[in-house]
Amino acid sequence: MSQPDVLHQAFELGFTYTRSTGPVVGRFLTELKKRNIVGIKASDGRVIVPPMEYDPDTAEELGEFVEVGQQGEIVSFAWVREPRAAHPFDRPFAWAMIKLDGADVPMVHCVAAEAESDVATGARVQAVWADEPRGFITDIRCFELV
Amino acid sequence: MSTLAAVVGIGQTKYTTKREDVSIAGLVREAAARALQDADLGWDDIDAVIVGKAPDMFEGVVMPEIYLTDALGCNGKPMLRVHTAGSVGGSTALVAASHVQSGAFKRVLTVAFEKQSESNAMWALSNPQPFSTHLNAGAGGYFAPIIREYIRRSGAPYDTGIKVAVKDRLHGARNPLAHLQLPNINMQEVEESFMLWDPIRYLESCPSSDGACAMVIASEELADKAARPPAWIRGVAMRSEPTMYAGREEVNPQAGRDCAADVYKQAGITDPRKDLDVAEVYVPFSWYEPMWLENLGFAPEGEGWKLTMEGATSLIDGGDIPWNPSGGVLSSNPIGASGMIRFAEAARQVRGECGEHQVEGAKLALGHAYGGGAQFFAMWVVGAEKG
Numbered sequence: 001m002s003q004p005d006v007l008h009q010a011f012e013l014g015f016t017y018t019r020s021t022g023p024v025v026g027r028f029l030t031e032l033k034k035r036n037i038v039g040i041k042a043s044d045g046r047v048i049v050p051p052m053e054y055d056p057d058t059a060e061e062l063g064e065f066v067e068v069g070q071q072g073e074i075v076s077f078a079w080v081r082e083p084r085a086a087h088p089f090d091r092p093f094a095w096a097m098i099k100l101d102g103a104d105v106p107m108v109h110c111v112a113a114e115a116e117s118d119v120a121t122g123a124r125v126q127a128v129w130a131d132e133p134r135g136f137i138t139d140i141r142c143f144e145l146v
Numbered sequence: 147m148s149t150l151a152a153v154v155g156i157g158q159t160k161y162t163t164k165r166e167d168v169s170i171a172g173l174v175r176e177a178a179a180r181a182l183q184d185a186d187l188g189w190d191d192i193d194a195v196i197v198g199k200a201p202d203m204f205e206g207v208v209m210p211e212i213y214l215t216d217a218l219g220c221n222g223k224p225m226l227r228v229h230t231a232g233s234v235g236g237s238t239a240l241v242a243a244s245h246v247q248s249g250a251f252k253r254v255l256t257v258a259f260e261k262q263s264e265s266n267a268m269w270a271l272s273n274p275q276p277f278s279t280h281l282n283a284g285a286g287g288y289f290a291p292i293i294r295e296y297i298r299r300s301g302a303p304y305d306t307g308i309k310v311a312v313k314d315r316l317h318g319a320r321n322p323l324a325h326l327q328l329p330n331i332n333m334q335e336v337e338e339s340f341m342l343w344d345p346i347r348y349l350e351s352c353p354s355s356d357g358a359c360a361m362v363i364a365s366e367e368l369a370d371k372a373a374r375p376p377a378w379i380r381g382v383a384m385r386s387e388p389t390m391y392a393g394r395e396e397v398n399p400q401a402g403r404d405c406a407a408d409v410y411k412q413a414g415i416t417d418p419r420k421d422l423d424v425a426e427v428y429v430p431f432s433w434y435e436p437m438w439l440e441n442l443g444f445a446p447e448g449e450g451w452k453l454t455m456e457g458a459t460s461l462i463d464g465g466d467i468p469w470n471p472s473g474g475v476l477s478s479n480p481i482g483a484s485g486m487i488r489f490a491e492a493a494r495q496v497r498g499e500c501g502e503h504q505v506e507g508a509k510l511a512l513g514h515a516y517g518g519g520a521q522f523f524a525m526w527v528v529g530a531e532k533g
Contacts, residue, residue, distance in 0.1 A: 007277065008276075009276040009277065010276075011274070011275070011276050013273055013274075015203065015206060015266040015269060015270055016266060017205065017206040017264055017265060017266055018263065018264040019169075019264055020165070020166050020167070020168065020169055020170075020261075020264060021169060022167075022168050022169030022171065022172040023167070023168070023172070024169075025169065026169075052216065053169065053171055053172060053175075053216070053217060054171070054175070054216045054217050054219075055216075056216055056221065057221070058189070059189040059216065059217075059218075059219030059221065060189075061175070061179075
């Protein structure tokens with residue numbers, strides 16, 4: 001007995017949406033446009049970058065913005081040997097957790113470096129800005145070693 | 147054996163077309179914080195959080211409950227998301243109630259929301275699938291033929307839907323939180339508004355709203371000590387059935403009738419029109435008022451429209467059983483929250499806090515929600531007394 005044909009067909013589904021950033025993330029992105037990086041003070045005094053709307057411990061609304069430095073230190077990193085099309089570089093680079101001066105938690109961003117051996121935990125890095133900041137996280141084009 | 151539970155705090159946002167000033171988290175947070183404030187409680191007083199919203203595809207945020215954890219103070223607490231299409235606001239409140247009625251939790255925060263201005267609810271409702279004809283019609287297109295069948299069977303007059311559209315907007319004009327504020331609306335204006343899905347005109351349809359609604363539900367012991375009058379939960383019921391099957395009764399769905407019978411039995415209601423003082427019922431298109439009047443047993447089959455036409459459901463006309471004094475879904479429709487708003491407004495009525503849209507002396511109220519292809523039903527009866 002032969003198997004009956006089971007029909008199948010690929011299909012695509014797509015919709016358009018809008019997103020509002022709100023007063024906290026919105027402020028962070030607006031500051032990037034002015035080439036500033038801001039964090040927010042949590043209930044325990046830590047400065048969190050990028051800022052959060054609500055305290056991770058007490059759930060209280062947060063609102064005390066703090067400008068942090070444009071330099072910081074690599075807390076940990078992963079070297080990308082073979083970048084993919086969606087990556088920010090077409091040559092090898094590092095994804096890193098960077099603790100900016102004045103911040104108490106690290107932020108993920110990319111680090112431009114010639115070789116993996118140049119990157120190290122504890123290395124100092126500096127933000128490099130896009131030519132025309134637009135209010136996106138990619139306004140910080142990358143960090144480079146100081 | 148379930149224990150008694152009550153609503154001890156209610157919070158809503160002002161329903162509106164666009165809340166561009168807040169993130170989705172900020173919108174949800176606003177309702178939750180108001181419910182806590184109303185209950186005179188803080189985040190630490192909450193044992194668990196139950197969140198409801200319409201399908202993820204509406205806003206394009208997958209599993210929004212996870213993203214909302216910190217906004218709702220859920221760190222270190224159980225959190226659960228309920229998902230039953232348009233009835234979700236109602237079933238979310240029922241899941242929250244059952245967490246307390248079971249004795250497992252003392253105080254539960256429940257929140258439902260929708261930010262329609264950032265979503266794509268219209269088309270996400272009827273997405274095309276291979277090997278099927280694309281409905282391409284949204285909710286109104288789905289319900290219109292069912293309404294036409296109701297009109298054919300009942301012989302209801304042409305202007306029944308128009309009357310509901312006017313009545314609910316006049317109610318909404320008394321509720322400062324209602325999205326549509328149309329104090330001067332009249333039958334002619336509704337009749338002349340353009341036909342969307344025959345027989346549903348533009349002004350016979352719900353708006354698209356941004357908003358959130360939240361409640362705090364507490365155990366009997368804690369509700370007895372509540373800051374404001376509690377709304378005692380006297381009955382809870384949910385029923386569902388498939389969207390389509392041969393012989394399905396779509397005008398007067400069996401699941402809705404069964405759900406009503408169950409919730410009335412628990413609350414000791416034998417004649418809903420007489421025993422209840424007010425009802426907040428999910429009416430997104432005008433004609434669903436007469437249809438649900440029958441489905442919920444307020445009128446015999448084929449006669450729901452008579453109550454509407456007599457003014458029995460109008461607060462302003464002094465009707466004996468006001469339906470949707472808040473203005474209903476026809477005045478505010480943040481989809482995921484719309485069911486919870488019905489439940490919360492029923493609770494507000496028996497707490498006696500509705501101001502201009504208060505049904506005087508309301509002691510027993512029905513909150514109702516339906517969803518999907520009128521296949522998910524959620525209902526509760528709340529009372530000023532424990533019963």
